[in-house]
Amino acid sequence: MKILAIESSCDETAASVVEDGRRVLSNVVASQVKEHIVFGGVVPEIASRMHAEAISAVVGDALKEADCTINDIDAIAVTYAPGLIGALLVGVNFAKGLSLSSGLPLIPVHHLRSHIAANYLTFPELEPPFFCLVVSGGHTHMINVKSYTDFEIVGRTRDDAAGEALDKAARTMGLNYPGGLNLDKIAKDGNRFAYKFPRPRVDGSELDFSFSGLKTSVINLIHNAKQKGEELPLPDLGASFLNAVVTCLTDNTEKAVKQLGHKKVVLAGGVSANSMLRKDMEELCNKNGWELYCPELKYCGDNAAMVGSQGYYETQNKTFADLNLNAYATMPIDNCQY
Numbered sequence: 001m002k003i004l005a006i007e008s009s010c011d012e013t014a015a016s017v018v019e020d021g022r023r024v025l026s027n028v029v030a031s032q033v034k035e036h037i038v039f040g041g042v043v044p045e046i047a048s049r050m051h052a053e054a055i056s057a058v059v060g061d062a063l064k065e066a067d068c069t070i071n072d073i074d075a076i077a078v079t080y081a082p083g084l085i086g087a088l089l090v091g092v093n094f095a096k097g098l099s100l101s102s103g104l105p106l107i108p109v110h111h112l113r114s115h116i117a118a119n120y121l122t123f124p125e126l127e128p129p130f131f132c133l134v135v136s137g138g139h140t141h142m143i144n145v146k147s148y149t150d151f152e153i154v155g156r157t158r159d160d161a162a163g164e165a166l167d168k169a170a171r172t173m174g175l176n177y178p179g180g181l182n183l184d185k186i187a188k189d190g191n192r193f194a195y196k197f198p199r200p201r202v203d204g205s206e207l208d209f210s211f212s213g214l215k216t217s218v219i220n221l222i223h224n225a226k227q228k229g230e231e232l233p234l235p236d237l238g239a240s241f242l243n244a245v246v247t248c249l250t251d252n253t254e255k256a257v258k259q260l261g262h263k264k265v266v267l268a269g270g271v272s273a274n275s276m277l278r279k280d281m282e283e284l285c286n287k288n289g290w291e292l293y294c295p296e297l298k299y300c301g302d303n304a305a306m307v308g309s310q311g312y313y314e315t316q317n318k319t320f321a322d323l324n325l326n327a328y329a330t331m332p333i334d335n336c337q338y
C-alpha cells in the first residue's frame with residue numbers, strides 16, 4: 001500500500017511516499033528555519049504563509065522523487081494535530097482537496113504518533129510493545145506503546161517541554177534558532193559538570209517532569225552575569241544545562257521502564273537528535289540490558305515519511321477521515337478525535 005503523506009505542523013513543509021509503513025520512496029522537506037532565525041523562533045503567521053506557498057511544489061516533488069503519479073497512490077495521510085493551528089490547516093486543507101479530486105481515502109495522523117513511527121523507518125524489525133520517550137519542541141511524554149495505535153501516557157511535563165526549555169536557554173545564551181541544535185553543537189566542547197542546576201521533582205508524581213524552574217535558573221544566571229559584566233563560558237554553561245535536562249529524562253525513563261517491565265526503549269521527537277541524550281540513554285540501556293532505538297537524524301525532526309508510516313498503521317485500525325476533518329492545536333495521543 002502506497003501512502004502519500006503530508007506534514008505542516010510547525011516550520012517544515014514536508015511530503016513523502018511510503019510503502020507499507022516501512023519503505024520510504026521519497027522524503028521531501030522544505031525548511032523555513034532561515035525565515036524564522038531573525039525572530040529567534042517560529043512566527044506562526046509567517047509559518048502558515050510559507051506552508052501555503054511551498055506545499056504544492058513539495059507534494060509534487062515527493063511524487064516525482066518516488067517515481068509516482070497520484071494514480072499510483074492508495075491513500076493520503078496528513079498531520080491534523082497537535083501543532084500550530086494555521087500551519088496544520090494548510091496541510092489538512094491541501095490533503096482534503098487532493099482526496100476530493102482523486103477519490104483517495106484520507107487518514108488523519110497525530111503528530112506525536114508519527115514521531116514514534118519514525119523508528120519503524122529506521123528499524124524494520126521494531127514492533128510494539130515498547131517504551132517510548134517523546135521529546136520535542138512542544139511535548140515531553142513517556143509512553144507505554146502497547147500497539148501501533150494504542151498508547152498509554154505514563155509521565156509528562158507539567159510545564160515546559162524539554163525542547164522548549166533548551167530553545168529558551170539557547171536564546172538567552174545568544175545562540176541562533178533552532179536553539180536545541182546549536183546548544184548541542186557548543187556543548188560538545190564543554191564540561192557538563194561545570195555548573196550545578198536544581199534537580200526538579202514533581203511531588204506525588206515521580207514520573208512527571210518540570211522544566212520551567214530549570215529554565216528560569218539558567219536565564220537568571222545569565223542575566224546576573226551580564227549585570228556584573230562577567231563573561232560566561234558558553235560551552236560549559238550549555239553542557240551543564242543539557243546535563244540537567246538529560247539527567248531528568250534518563251532518571252525518569254529508568255524508573256518508568258522498570259515499572260513497566262519493557263526491554264525495548266525508543267526515543268522520538270526533535271530532541272532525540274541530541275548527542276548527550278543519545279549517549280546517556282545508550283549507557284542506561286546497556287547497564288540494564290535494554291535495547292535502545294533512536295531514529296536516524298533525518299527522521300528525528302519533523303518530516304512526512306514518519307506520517308506515512310503511522311498513516312499505514314492507522315489504516316489497519318480503519319481510521320479514516322472525511323472532508324469534515326479539522327486541525328487541532330492540542331490533542332491527546334491516547335484519545336485522538338478527528
Ligand code: KG4
Pocket residue numbers: 010115135136137138139162163164166167178179180181184269270271272273274275300301302
Ligand atoms: O519534533 P520537532 O522537530 O518539532 C516539534 O514537534 O516540536 O522538535 C523541535 C525541537 C526544538 O526544540 C529543537 O530545538 C529541538 O527539537 N532539537 C534539538 C536538537 N535538534 C532539534 N534539541 C537538542 N539537540 C538537538 N540536536
Ligand code: ZN
Pocket residue numbers: 111115136137269270301302
Ligand atoms: Zn515534531
